Amino acid sequence: xxxxxxxxxxxxxxxxxxxxxxxxxxxxxxxxxxxxxxxxxxxxxxxxxxxxxxxxxxxxxxxxxxxxxxxxxxxxxxxxxxxxxxxxxxxxxxxxxxxxxxxxxxxxxxxxxxxxxxxxxxxxxxxxxxxxxxxxxxxxxxxxxxxxxxxxxxxxxxxxxxxxxxxxxxxxxxxxxxxxxx
Amino acid sequence: xxxxxxxxxxxxxxxxxxxxxxxxxxxxxxxxxxxxxxxxxxxxxxxxxxxxxxxxxxxxxxxx
Numbered sequence: 001x002x003x004x005x006x007x008x009x010x011x012x013x014x015x016x017x018x019x020x021x022x023x024x025x026x027x028x029x030x031x032x033x034x035x036x037x038x039x040x041x042x043x044x045x046x047x048x049x050x051x052x053x054x055x056x057x058x059x060x061x062x063x064x065x066x067x068x069x070x071x072x073x074x075x076x077x078x079x080x081x082x083x084x085x086x087x088x089x090x091x092x093x094x095x096x097x098x099x100x101x102x103x104x105x106x107x108x109x110x111x112x113x114x115x116x117x118x119x120x121x122x123x124x125x126x127x128x129x130x131x132x133x134x135x136x137x138x139x140x141x142x143x144x145x146x147x148x149x150x151x152x153x154x155x156x157x158x159x160x161x162x163x164x165x166x167x168x169x170x171x172x173x174x175x176x177x178x179x180x181x182x
Numbered sequence: 183x184x185x186x187x188x189x190x191x192x193x194x195x196x197x198x199x200x201x202x203x204x205x206x207x208x209x210x211x212x213x214x215x216x217x218x219x220x221x222x223x224x225x226x227x228x229x230x231x232x233x234x235x236x237x238x239x240x241x242x243x244x245x246x
Contacts, residue, residue: 077239078199085202
């Protein structure tokens with residue numbers, strides 16, 4: 001869990017742009033809805049096994065094929081639901097926090113695989129903004145690369161909303177932190 | 183024979199989904215953020231509820 005230092009105040013919390021998150025979630029949701037539709041469709045569908053099969057395999061006449069198909073589709077539902085929630089979990093637990101003392105990065109790489117890293121504001125050397133593509137330009141999101149003198153070297157705030165404002169806040173926080181130290 | 187195969191499939195998916203769902207809820211609780219916690223908190227409660235509903239559909243289909 002993220003623990004703040006004494007006298008540390010949070011200025012900003014940033015995640016990836018919400019639109020990108022929705023786009024990423026869309027295929028899983030569509031797949032989930034398709035399987036839900038198929039489950040209900042097979043459940044209420046009257047299916048007759050062709051006569052050829054029932055004549056050669058009489059035991060098949062007792063089989064409710066539509067229910068079996070419906071059951072198999074329903075089996076996919078919890079798996080897809082979990083995958084959707086995994087994406088939501090990853091979105092919420094991957095974030096960047098800018099405080100009055102440091103920048104903290106939390107990344108959920110996978111289940112039981114969380115990475116926390118932080119860099120003190122006085123170690124920040126330079127910051128570069130990159131806005132690539134039409135969508136990024138229209139929706140005003142991009143990546144902010146922060147060069148640091150720390151062990152990690154570079155901090156990348158990926159696909160965040162309004163990177164220019166974030167950069168401005170970081171440098172103002174850095175200036176305040178430097179004056180506070182001296 | 184078919185019922186046994188379906189039963190095994192049901193059991194595997196049940197265990198797998200249960201594990202995943204509890205893992206997700208655990209992550210929301212364990213790695214929570216000091217601020218901006220409202221939404222994930224709601225999600226962590228929403229998750230098991232909907233999951234149980236889906237399981238209900240499962241069991242119903244299995245019973246038919």
